[in-house]
Amino acid sequence: MNLPIGVFDSGVGGLTVLRALRAVLPHEGFIYLGDTARLPYGTKSPESVVRYSIQAGDTLVEHQIKCLVIACNTASAVALNALRERYAPLPVVGVVEPGAKAACGASVSGRIAVIATEGTVRGGAYQAAIHAIRPEARVVAQACALFVALAEEGWIEGPLVEGIVRRYLEPIFATDIEAHPDCLLLGCTHFPVLKPVMETVLGSSVAIVDSAETTARRVRELLEQQGLTSSASQPGPIRLLATDGTSRFARVGSGFFGERIDEAGVELVDL
Amino acid sequence: MNLPIGVFDSGVGGLTVLRALRAVLPHEGFIYLGDTARLPYGTKSPESVVRYSIQAGDTLVEHQIKCLVIACNTASAVALNALRERYAPLPVVGVVEPGAKAACGASVSGRIAVIATEGTVRGGAYQAAIHAIRPEARVVAQACALFVALAEEGWIEGPLVEGIVRRYLEPIFATDIEAHPDCLLLGCTHFPVLKPVMETVLGSSVAIVDSAETTARRVRELLEQQGLTSSASQPGPIRLLATDGTSRFARVGSGFFGERIDEAGVELVDL
Numbered sequence: 001m002n003l004p005i006g007v008f009d010s011g012v013g014g015l016t017v018l019r020a021l022r023a024v025l026p027h028e029g030f031i032y033l034g035d036t037a038r039l040p041y042g043t044k045s046p047e048s049v050v051r052y053s054i055q056a057g058d059t060l061v062e063h064q065i066k067c068l069v070i071a072c073n074t075a076s077a078v079a080l081n082a083l084r085e086r087y088a089p090l091p092v093v094g095v096v097e098p099g100a101k102a103a104c105g106a107s108v109s110g111r112i113a114v115i116a117t118e119g120t121v122r123g124g125a126y127q128a129a130i131h132a133i134r135p136e137a138r139v140v141a142q143a144c145a146l147f148v149a150l151a152e153e154g155w156i157e158g159p160l161v162e163g164i165v166r167r168y169l170e171p172i173f174a175t176d177i178e179a180h181p182d183c184l185l186l187g188c189t190h191f192p193v194l195k196p197v198m199e200t201v202l203g204s205s206v207a208i209v210d211s212a213e214t215t216a217r218r219v220r221e222l223l224e225q226q227g228l229t230s231s232a233s234q235p236g237p238i239r240l241l242a243t244d245g246t247s248r249f250a251r252v253g254s255g256f257f258g259e260r261i262d263e264a265g266v267e268l269v270d271l
Numbered sequence: 272m273n274l275p276i277g278v279f280d281s282g283v284g285g286l287t288v289l290r291a292l293r294a295v296l297p298h299e300g301f302i303y304l305g306d307t308a309r310l311p312y313g314t315k316s317p318e319s320v321v322r323y324s325i326q327a328g329d330t331l332v333e334h335q336i337k338c339l340v341i342a343c344n345t346a347s348a349v350a351l352n353a354l355r356e357r358y359a360p361l362p363v364v365g366v367v368e369p370g371a372k373a374a375c376g377a378s379v380s381g382r383i384a385v386i387a388t389e390g391t392v393r394g395g396a397y398q399a400a401i402h403a404i405r406p407e408a409r410v411v412a413q414a415c416a417l418f419v420a421l422a423e424e425g426w427i428e429g430p431l432v433e434g435i436v437r438r439y440l441e442p443i444f445a446t447d448i449e450a451h452p453d454c455l456l457l458g459c460t461h462f463p464v465l466k467p468v469m470e471t472v473l474g475s476s477v478a479i480v481d482s483a484e485t486t487a488r489r490v491r492e493l494l495e496q497q498g499l500t501s502s503a504s505q506p507g508p509i510r511l512l513a514t515d516g517t518s519r520f521a522r523v524g525s526g527f528f529g530e531r532i533d534e535a536g537v538e539l540v541d542l
Binding site for chain 2: 118
């Protein structure tokens with residue numbers, strides 16, 4: 001079925017999810033909506049996040065999509081059930097469940113570290129999702145506020161960035177290998193661009209699990225199960241929508257998407 | 272006149288302005304309103320910022336204040352005139368004009384650097400305010416996105432923070448002393464907590480002007496001119512209002528205010 005896949009995020013961070021989706025589903029079309037006018041969602045009340053998510057979801061559904069991906073961690077944690085009910089039988093996939101499942105699969109010891117924004121850590125959605133799968137897991141969650149700014153600024157390598165990454169991660173991984181987590185779950189759409197630095201800092205004894213990649217694989221699995229994969233043999237088209245600041249969307253978003261986004265290609269929409 | 276002074280900001284950064292106000296006006300009472308539910312203002316449309324500022328201003332004016340201070344840079348740049356008209360003859364003071372005036376006074380060469388958030392830099396309010404006073408001034412403006420995160424995280428000293436400050440400031444001050452700016456204007460309420468590190472990085476050849484301090488002196492001057500200063504001989508009371516997240520307000524705000532804020536002392540208000 002050649003309808004596009006809808007992807008929704010509060011801003012540009014979700015472009016890491018779009019990038020991962022395109023890598024595993026190269027022949028699909030995508031329509032991405034970043035609610036840049038109202039970001040960040042992490043500091044908003046759950047009621048507001050549900051309301052905004054429904055407005056964004058309705059807009060994407062009006063564009064005739066075959067699957068809705070909630071790339072925003074806050075919206076995934078708070079609004080997923082409301083969106084699933086509203087759009088059933090349309091498949092709706094969030095980033096929290098696939099990320100938690102992948103971390104549970106990757107960890108041998110059951111000691112899992114989650115890094116995310118302050119709002120996501122406080123909300124506890126990843127911790128709950130991990131414990132639902134592995135009740136005995138020991139989960140350490142750490143907010144890494146500067147990572148968002150680093151990622152948006154495009155500072156993703158070099159000694160300074162390594163120093164910042166070290167400062168956040170070392171307290172978690174300071175104990176010897178027998179006691180520290182063996183898996184680090186990236187619970188924020190901004191963080192995948194910092195994965196290479198994290199690998200340098202942590203070495204090979206820690207598996208880094210990226211919600212974006214695991215969510216993309218979950219979407220592919222769902223489409224295959226439901227016979228919804230595209231029959232196209234060419235790369236699918238990508239439409240980008242934003243609720244504010246198309247220029248910043250293009251500039252900052254290019255880093256997350258991994259290739260240059262032209263401002264003229266970003267459509268401004270009102271929800 | 273013993274009515275309190277109202278102070279409005281989009282969040283907790285304006286507590287650096289409250290701190291400066293209290294230092295120069297120790298016998299005044301203050302009522303501070305942080306619109307934490309809707310921050311950041313920097314990415315919102317001017318119409319929204321004016322609307323939010325009026326809602327916040329109305330709330331403070333209902334509390335019987337004798338002067339309104341707009342501690343938020345974005346609101347100062349966009350909503351000051353609307354607020355002055357609405358509340359006349361109440362004195363309304365923003366942070367942009369006093370900051371620009373102080374920088375023009377502090378610079379000998381007329382080469383002035385302004386650092387602020389991306390929104391403030393793009394809006395050009397400081398650049399315009401400086402040129403209104405010194406048309407020949409050469410103004411360099413630089414957005415320092417990580418400074419906000421550093422300040423909120425409480426990372427305000429040490430080699431890592433020095434490295435980040437150096438990375439932003441060195442391109443501006445890399446030329447020899449004859450050519451580089453001799454004045455650095457801190458155009459964001461979050462930045463004063465990083466002033467000691469900036470002094471270390473820049474040395475004594477650059478005057479660092481802090482909008483918070485100069486705004487506080489401007490308020491004192493106005494109150495004296497209009498005979499509105501308090502007759503109290505004791506430190507005045509301080510009330511703190513926030514539109515969301517009183518716990519985060521207390522925790523993060525303590526760093527900006529320079530002393531511990533008790534969460535129980537922060538009142539939640541709806542605008």
